Amino acid sequence: xxxxxxxxxxxxxxxxxxxxxxxxxxxxxxxxxxxxxxxxxxxxxxxxxxxxxxxxxxxxxxxxxxxxxxxxxxxxxxxxxxxxxxxxxxxxxxxxxxxxxxxxxxxxxxxxxxxxxxxxxxxxxxxxxxxxxxxxxxxxxxxxxxxxxxxxxxxxxxxxxxxxxxxxxxxxxxxxxxxxxxxxxxxxxxxxxxxxxxxxxxxxxxxxxxxxxxxxxxxxxxxxxxxx
Amino acid sequence: xxxxxxxxxxxxxxxxxxxxxxxxxxxxxxxxxxxxxxxxxxxxxxxxxxxxxxxxxxxxxxxxxxxxxxxxxxxxxxxxxxxxxxxxxxxxxxxxxxxxxxxxxxxxxxxxxxxxxxxxxxxxxxxxxxxxxxxxxxxxxxxxxxxxxxxxxxxxxxxxxxxxxxxxxxxxxxxxxxxxxxxxxxxxxxxxxxxxxxxxxxxxxxxxxxxxxxxxxxxxxxxxxxxxxxxxxxxxxxxxxxxxxxxxxxxxxxxxxxxxxxxxxxxxxxxxxxxxxxxxxxxxxxxxxxxx
Numbered sequence: 001x002x003x004x005x006x007x008x009x010x011x012x013x014x015x016x017x018x019x020x021x022x023x024x025x026x027x028x029x030x031x032x033x034x035x036x037x038x039x040x041x042x043x044x045x046x047x048x049x050x051x052x053x054x055x056x057x058x059x060x061x062x063x064x065x066x067x068x069x070x071x072x073x074x075x076x077x078x079x080x081x082x083x084x085x086x087x088x089x090x091x092x093x094x095x096x097x098x099x100x101x102x103x104x105x106x107x108x109x110x111x112x113x114x115x116x117x118x119x120x121x122x123x124x125x126x127x128x129x130x131x132x133x134x135x136x137x138x139x140x141x142x143x144x145x146x147x148x149x150x151x152x153x154x155x156x157x158x159x160x161x162x163x164x165x166x167x168x169x170x171x172x173x174x175x176x177x178x179x180x181x182x183x184x185x186x187x188x189x190x191x192x193x194x195x196x197x198x199x200x201x202x203x204x205x206x207x208x209x210x211x212x213x214x215x216x217x218x219x220x221x222x223x224x225x226x227x228x
Numbered sequence: 229x230x231x232x233x234x235x236x237x238x239x240x241x242x243x244x245x246x247x248x249x250x251x252x253x254x255x256x257x258x259x260x261x262x263x264x265x266x267x268x269x270x271x272x273x274x275x276x277x278x279x280x281x282x283x284x285x286x287x288x289x290x291x292x293x294x295x296x297x298x299x300x301x302x303x304x305x306x307x308x309x310x311x312x313x314x315x316x317x318x319x320x321x322x323x324x325x326x327x328x329x330x331x332x333x334x335x336x337x338x339x340x341x342x343x344x345x346x347x348x349x350x351x352x353x354x355x356x357x358x359x360x361x362x363x364x365x366x367x368x369x370x371x372x373x374x375x376x377x378x379x380x381x382x383x384x385x386x387x388x389x390x391x392x393x394x395x396x397x398x399x400x401x402x403x404x405x406x407x408x409x410x411x412x413x414x415x416x417x418x419x420x421x422x423x424x425x426x427x428x429x430x431x432x433x434x435x436x437x438x439x440x441x442x443x444x445x446x447x448x449x450x451x452x453x454x455x456x457x458x459x460x461x462x463x464x465x466x467x468x469x470x471x472x473x474x475x476x477x478x479x480x481x482x483x484x485x486x487x488x489x490x491x492x493x494x495x496x497x498x499x500x501x502x503x504x505x506x507x508x509x510x511x512x513x514x515x516x517x518x519x520x
Contacts, residue, residue, distance in 0.1 A: 004385075004386070005260060006382045006385050006386065007257060007260060007261060008253060008256075008257045008268070008272070008375060008378040008379075008382070009271060009272075009275075009378075010385075011343075011344050011377075011378045011381035011382055011385060011390070012272065012275055012341065012343055012344070012352075012374055012377065012378045012381070013275060013341055013342060013343075014341075014342055015274065015275065015278050015339065015340075015341050015342075016339070016340065016341075016342055016346065017337050017338065017339050017340075018333065018334030018335060018336070018337055018338060018339075018340050018346050018349070018446070019293075019294065019334045019335045019336075019337065019346055019347075019445070019446040019447075020346050020347065020446050021342050021345055021346045022393075024337070024346070025342075025346070052444065052499075055444060055517075056443070056444035056445060056500075056517065058294075058517065059294055059295040059443060059444065059445040059447075059517055060294070060444075060445065060446070061294055061337050064337070076339060078339060080337065081337040129391050129393060129394075130342070130345070130390070130391065131342070
């Protein structure tokens with residue numbers, strides 16, 4: 001028996017555009033999370049599809065769902081099947097490539113987003129079934145989070161005191177931390193912190209956190225599970 | 229406390245509080261989320277609205293699936309019903325046509341409720357909405373029955389899986405059929421025990437069903453399996469309501485489904501490498517799809 005607590009609406013739901021919770025709804029969620037990491041100002045997006053995503057994406061509308069997510073649409077948005085037109089209207093160019101490399105999970109996509117100033121955001125994630133997703137990489141750094149919670153992501157320099165300052169801001173806003181993880185490549189190099197909370201994290205929080213010396217960027221990703 | 233991890237515990241709660249399964253499940257949700265009853269009921273009503281719209285669309289429109297393998301069959305079957313020309317009779321045919329309608333809407337990138345999955349999304353609306361209409365049940369009763377379904381689904385999710393990739397089609401359409409059968413029993417005034425008997429029969433009948441989608445798409449054989457899952461739910465509910473008992477209790481049936489799922493080779497679990505997907509014709513379709 002697994003210990004997960006299921007809401008009635010995990011079983012009867014989600015409401016979604018078909019045909020597949022993993023290949024369509026999950027893909028839209030991955031796209032939307034990538035958009036929130038990259039910011040609104042998107043110009044060009046490349047999708048590198050792996051394994052099952054690569055072999056069946058057209059028949060599952062995975063491509064349309066990924067683009068819909070990039071535009072900020074949810075998996076139940078009626079406009080999802082028309083996402084290519086909508087992207088064109090917003091002058092966002094999209095392209096798809098298939099990778100023959102092995103991914104750890106069959107439904108995996110790398111999303112490379114360029115904004116109008118030329119900045120690049122590179123995100124890798126997998127759709128793991130039932131519309132649930134896992135984000136595995138941000139800009140070359142290994143991470144792991146699901147987007148089920150309100151998520152705060154910071155990019156910062158790995159040095160003493162940063163984490164304390166971030167949690168101090170969260171405490172000031174009375175935000176309870178459910179989970180927290182820090183990832184870094186090398187000691188003293190760039191690091192990423194992922195903080196998950198049950199509560200909605202207001203934009204003021206990320207603005208305050210970005211003011212901390214040593215923090216380069218703070219992003220809030222809204223929960224994909226807006227069950228109620 | 230309304231927590232339950234098994235069919236046994238769910239039945240205990242219905243006895244302890246003297247309430248139907250649906251009511252235990254509504255209380256469970258309230259306890260777990262802290263949300264008011266009204267919010268919970270309205271959220272389920274939103275699901276019902278999406279299910280209804282999908283049926284209407286599928287019976288009326290000429291649907292073409294994204295993969296091009298299916299579409300328009302719900303409408304064609306419905307025309308036969310109207311002309312009084314079906315072998316299995318009006319009730320079964322209408323439920324089946326409605327289930328196919330939802331599956332076709334799903335396959336054409338229309339809006340559905342994953343119940344419990346997108347691939348099996350036709351069974352519960354097809355069975356429940358059709359039977360509720362036939363017997364003049366109110367929307368309140370219909371919404372209640374969706375909670376009964378969810379209760380059965382929660383037990384399966386906790387003790388096995390609802391995913392075809394993990395347990396084969398038995399875990400998707402089999403579960404949907406069990407969820408629908410239990411709900412039909414409550415909708416028709418049966419007892420919680422009878423609901424679990426119906427759910428047990430439904431899974432027994434579909435035990436071992438593999439997930440072998442042609443070209444990896446949610447089209448063939450998913451649509452016709454939604455049809456059989458629906459008809460199966462109707463039959464199993466009738467059997468339970470007439471007093472037939474499952475000698476293997478529901479929890480044992482779920483553990484059987486779980487072990488069968490684990491024994492099943494990966495080729496038969498949504499990978500499109502076995503079964504119908506791996507026939508000469510299936511492979512041809514798969515090749516057509518990967519050349520683009």
